[in-house]
Amino acid sequence: xxxxxxxxxxxxxxxxxxxxxxxxxxxxxxxxxCIQGIDSWYNEGMQEFANYLLLDFFDSYxxxxxxxxxxxxxxxxxxxxxxxxxxxxxxxxINYRLFLPYFAAWPxxxxxxxxxxxxxxxxxxxxxxxxxxxxxxxSKCKHVAVPYFSKSQLGESTxxxxxxxxxxxxxxxxxxxxxxxxxxxxxxxxxxASLLLSEISGRFDAVSTEKLISEQLLIFESQxxxxxxxxxxxxxxxxxxxxxxxxxxxxxxxYYRHGTVGxxxxxxxxxxxxxxFCFMGLHTQDIVxxxxxxxxxRADILTAGLSSTQALHMICHGxxxxxxxxxxxxxxxxxxxxxxxxxxxxxxxxxxVEQLSRAYKAAIEVTLKSIDEYSTSLQHSQVTEKAKKNxxxxxxxxxxxxxxxxxxxxxxxxxxxxxESAVDGKAPHTIxxxxxxxxxxxxxxxxxxxxxxxxxxxxxxLSTIKYEKVVGGVPGIHSEVLILTQxxxxxxxxxxxxxxxxxxxxxxxxxxxxxxDNLSDSIGEFLVDGQPIDIISPYAWMQPIxxxxxxxxxxxxxxxxxxxxxxxAKESLKSAHFYDGGGRSVPAFVTFYTxxxxxxxxxxxxxxxxxxxxxxISPRSKAYKQFFEQVFEAWKRQEGSDFALSMEETLPExxxxxxxxVAASFKLKLSRPLSKVSYHGTSYPEGQLLNHTGSxxxxxxxxxxxxxx
Numbered sequence: 001x002x003x004x005x006x007x008x009x010x011x012x013x014x015x016x017x018x019x020x021x022x023x024x025x026x027x028x029x030x031x032x033x034c035i036q037g038i039d040s041w042y043n044e045g046m047q048e049f050a051n052y053l054l055l056d057f058f059d060s061y062x063x064x065x066x067x068x069x070x071x072x073x074x075x076x077x078x079x080x081x082x083x084x085x086x087x088x089x090x091x092x093x094i095n096y097r098l099f100l101p102y103f104a105a106w107p108x109x110x111x112x113x114x115x116x117x118x119x120x121x122x123x124x125x126x127x128x129x130x131x132x133x134x135x136x137x138x139s140k141c142k143h144v145a146v147p148y149f150s151k152s153q154l155g156e157s158t159x160x161x162x163x164x165x166x167x168x169x170x171x172x173x174x175x176x177x178x179x180x181x182x183x184x185x186x187x188x189x190x191x192x193a194s195l196l197l198s199e200i201s202g203r204f205d206a207v208s209t210e211k212l213i214s215e216q217l218l219i220f221e222s223q224x225x226x227x228x229x230x231x232x233x234x235x236x237x238x239x240x241x242x243x244x245x246x247x248x249x250x251x252x253x254x255y256y257r258h259g260t261v262g263x264x265x266x267x268x269x270x271x272x273x274x275x276x277f278c279f280m281g282l283h284t285q286d287i288v289x290x291x292x293x294x295x296x297x298r299a300d301i302l303t304a305g306l307s308s309t310q311a312l313h314m315i316c317h318g319x320x321x322x323x324x325x326x327x328x329x330x331x332x333x334x335x336x337x338x339x340x341x342x343x344x345x346x347x348x349x350x351x352x353v354e355q356l357s358r359a360y361k362a363a364i365e366v367t368l369k370s371i372d373e374y375s376t377s378l379q380h381s382q383v384t385e386k387a388k389k390n391x392x393x394x395x396x397x398x399x400x401x402x403x404x405x406x407x408x409x410x411x412x413x414x415x416x417x418x419x420e421s422a423v424d425g426k427a428p429h430t431i432x433x434x435x436x437x438x439x440x441x442x443x444x445x446x447x448x449x450x451x452x453x454x455x456x457x458x459x460x461x462l463s464t465i466k467y468e469k470v471v472g473g474v475p476g477i478h479s480e481v482l483i484l485t486q487x488x489x490x491x492x493x494x495x496x497x498x499x500x501x502x503x504x505x506x507x508x509x510x511x512x513x514x515x516x517d518n519l520s521d522s523i524g525e526f527l528v529d530g531q532p533i534d535i536i537s538p539y540a541w542m543q544p545i546x547x548x549x550x551x552x553x554x555x556x557x558x559x560x561x562x563x564x565x566x567x568x569a570k571e572s573l574k575s576a577h578f579y580d581g582g583g584r585s586v587p588a589f590v591t592f593y594t595x596x597x598x599x600x601x602x603x604x605x606x607x608x609x610x611x612x613x614x615x616x617i618s619p620r621s622k623a624y625k626q627f628f629e630q631v632f633e634a635w636k637r638q639e640g641s642d643f644a645l646s647m648e649e650t651l652p653e654x655x656x657x658x659x660x661x662v663a664a665s666f667k668l669k670l671s672r673p674l675s676k677v678s679y680h681g682t683s684y685p686e687g688q689l690l691n692h693t694g695s696x697x698x699x700x701x702x703x704x705x706x707x708x709x
Contacts, residue, residue, distance in 0.1 A: 013055060017082070025084045031144055036075065039167060044150040049201070079169070088110050091113055131172045145190075151202075219320075227316060239302055277316075284314070327485035330455055334493070335350065335495055335563055358604060359441050360456065363391070365390075370434055378425050406436070408436050462480075465477070578647050584624075591651075593610075
């Protein structure tokens, strides 16, 4: 039975051993003793440490054994004695073959192991060999450390070295003829190193990052999808049974509770970020204070807004219970604006939603920019202060920023689960959380009233290498960032207002116009019949929005199950451009350039100074085929009009990076159809961060060049 190792395993196995040896040296400890199986009464701390050092070997191998119905006692015969410059290993000839790929990366190790023929003899011979090997391994060690407690047991009780004395192998140490004939704790000073080890075992490296992405991150994303589904179901029923913040967050709460079963809650877990929550409408105001106070709020979506009207937005926060990464999102229950249907003068605009949308857009952009800036400077104070100024700069044209209350935090996740502010100049190998909260956003329609708050946060990993330039000796930082929660939708809108229902019903007439001949004059010939496409936001931070495209000779209608349907009248379009990426094996981008008037009537997340509306069409799809067979002919340049659909060989600079991400995601889906694929093209398990983290040993000594991976 073999286990496939990560390509980073050799480096990481070496890194983890060196981290432990450095800890021993720094604390004047002669050796760290790790005894597996019945010889330590299956001590949890011992098992957890061995699992860390051997890259989760025991977890994965025991799963394999369970699936085959085999016994796992062959793993029991393992004793590790780690010293500052060497490692002694006692094992049997069967598990030796299993452990060797991990030991092979360790320098200066010595193995105590019987031959296969000797191993088949009487059990007493085996036990005698183990005890004598154990005595030899510890012969020159006075100060002996043991990983007695697992992380979940830390703080539950105090360490008692006499409990170690009761372990079978430790008791055998005192036997005449086998051992030294004296109690173990009289010869060796036994100390517990659980707390020290928890600090280094909590660091992220290439292997733990790989596991985090492939296992815990996918579960978190699927649970977050439950949040959107809950809103969708209630919306179909028109919220007839009521719909509260508890209903929204139920899937994330259940996921968190199940993941923390058996874990004693700490006092710090009253902290804002450490538990899932949801607040709607006006109840988003001062969410930090509300959540810390543990105030139970059951706000209903239809009454949580100004003057007990419909809530315009909600803030949702999710936490992964085991690894502790988290994210915060603000979602909306109405669009800021929608273009009127063809032939209609009805204007759909919600100034308060637009006000909230602008603030949330600023929070997203400032958060992501701050993460980038911190990764290259490691200056926490400078980055957070600049972030506050950037928020004000983005919003001062639209609101009185003197009344805003800003909370900007850049924090790191400690080994015991708590959060603390990042420290200037240091980049611990742990999870970072960057958050921006904008409180007290003023209403545009109710003078002196507040709409509540918006919030956004991301969890990310950061790998840094300090270096000195050969010329001049100027220090620098080379870094790679992976935003763990980047796949959690950053923007979501559900239109639930009665005004939208009226507008939507009007647009639906055009979609079903085949049965209504009197409408054909206003929208023209039917060209694309509701085919799936993606709306591409002009902002690189926003994921594509799945929609259906209804295209006519005189209008474009885009329908989305959540935010509804909107129309782009051809008379409001300046031009249209088709880019096929150089072939029919990659997605195509269709870019519509709109009038300024139409641009201001689009939802906030689609508005841009370039006045573009961009859609992505999959190659070989029916929509792709219909463009070549029908749309190009119908939209060719006509006399007296400058409008036409043209084939382009290049994209505008502002769209090139976005197209590369969409194309990379599409190719990844083709190569891995059953896997969860990131829109950002993060090609797990490959990726720059894994290579970056796996290439270097964690060190504070600067490199003299950057050619390290």
